[in-house]
Amino acid sequence: MRTVEWREGRLCLIDQRLLPGELQTIAIEDVSGVARAIQDMAVRGAPAIGVAAAFGLALAARHSPANDRSALLKDLEKAAALLRASRPTAVNLPWALERVLRRAAEEKSVARIRRAVLAEAQAIADEDVAINRRIGQVGAALIPDGATILHHCNTGALATVDYGTALGVIRTAHEQGKRVHVLVKETRPQLQGARLTAWELKRLGIPFTLIADSAAGHFLYSGHVDITLVGADRVAANGDVVNKIGTYEIAVLAQENGIPFYPCLPTSTIDLTARSGRDIPIEERPAEEITGLALLGRAVTPEGVHVANPAFDITPYRYVTGIITEKGIAYPPFTLTIPELMNT
Numbered sequence: 099m100r101t102v103e104w105r106e107g108r109l110c111l112i113d114q115r116l117l118p119g120e121l122q123t124i125a126i127e128d129v130s131g132v133a134r135a136i137q138d139m140a141v142r143g144a145p146a147i148g149v150a151a152a153f154g155l156a157l158a159a160r161h162s163p164a165n166d167r168s169a170l171l172k173d174l175e176k177a178a179a180l181l182r183a184s185r186p187t188a189v190n191l192p193w194a195l196e197r198v199l200r201r202a203a204e205e206k207s208v209a210r211i212r213r214a215v216l217a218e219a220q221a222i223a224d225e226d227v228a229i230n231r232r233i234g235q236v237g238a239a240l241i242p243d244g245a246t247i248l249h250h251c252n253t254g255a256l257a258t259v260d261y262g263t264a265l266g267v268i269r270t271a272h273e274q275g276k277r278v279h280v281l282v283k284e285t286r287p288q289l290q291g292a293r294l295t296a297w298e299l300k301r302l303g304i305p306f307t308l309i310a311d312s313a314a315g316h317f318l319y320s321g322h323v324d325i326t327l328v329g330a331d332r333v334a335a336n337g338d339v340v341n342k343i344g345t346y347e348i349a350v351l352a353q354e355n356g357i358p359f360y361p362c363l364p365t366s367t368i369d370l371t372a373r374s375g376r377d378i379p380i381e382e383r384p385a386e387e388i389t390g391l392a393l394l395g396r397a398v399t400p401e402g403v404h405v406a407n408p409a410f411d412i413t414p415y416r417y418v419t420g421i422i423t424e425k426g427i428a429y430p431p432f433t434l435t436i437p438e439l440m441n442t
Contacts, residue, residue, distance in 0.1 A: 101143075101255060149219070187379055226260075250345055323352075329342070340410050384407065415430070
């Protein structure tokens with residue numbers, strides 16, 4: 099089962115809000131429903147939301163009443179604006195939208211535009227699976243037999259169309275017969291590690307131990323970790339990495355203790371227009387994610403507390419050992435090696 103897929107004129111998603119308790123899919127029939135699913139994190143993970151947005155344009159094209167080329171392209175631009183606003187940090191979302199819009203603009207008739215938009219969205223989805231498998235092959239070469247790997251958030255099949263990025267590297271190493279053990283950070287406040295990564299690893303039969311977010315430093319210091327793997331929502335031209343909140347502190351602690359730190363991502367996550375991480379918008383999520391445990395349906399803080407809830411943080415390039423992609427690994431100096439990698 100793919101996390102995101104097109105079925106009979108609808109976008110079908112695994113509803114990640116219900117995991118690990120329930121494995122259910124939701125079928126979405128209009129672009130506003132896609133935007134809500136992205137914003138509410140029914141679908142999440144940079145590659146997955148990019149593909150979902152691409153299929154959102156396919157829905158917009160399918161249901162547009164336009165009967166001439168110009169009107170249909172305007173409807174697609176409006177739909178793209180709605181989808182862009184759903185989550186601002188992950189670059190895969192605008193990247194996928196722009197790719198589909200460019201493809202639509204190449205066609206001369208309404209019928210051909212509708213077919214082209216769906217075909218391009220499906221191509222992005224299929225390419226994502228192949229790219230993830232290549233990331234897995236590239237990254238698995240760095241994993242020694244018997245390695246203990248520290249992992250943050252969720253970067254598996256649920257964060258992509260299928261297979262995964264950082265978790266895909268772990269999965270490939272496991273499939274190669276390497277004995278690996280994963281330390282899974284719980285990843286507050288949405289608990290993507292405890293809910294989603296643990297669920298995926300259990301289904302794959304990969305040994306793991308769940309740890310509190312605040313325990314990462316203990317395990318890095320005590321010599322229990324061989325390598326740290328994370329995903330990314332956007333990477334700047336200088337190698338700064340924007341990823342799920344809590345990534346920065348892992349990177350600093352990993353360097354302090356001599357542990358390699360590798361983000362794993364498709365090259366579509368690299369944004370050469372962002373000179374550094376400071377050029378990348380950081381999404382602020384609702385206070386309720388901090389003040390209450392949504393899964394338990396109750397508050398855990400006094401009423402009326404002030405909350406700051408950034409969804410992502412910036413890891414400066416100096417803490418990054420290397421960046422694992424489907425085209426290879428970029429090592430410092432990133433201002434030279436990232437453009438070379440992108441042009442490969």
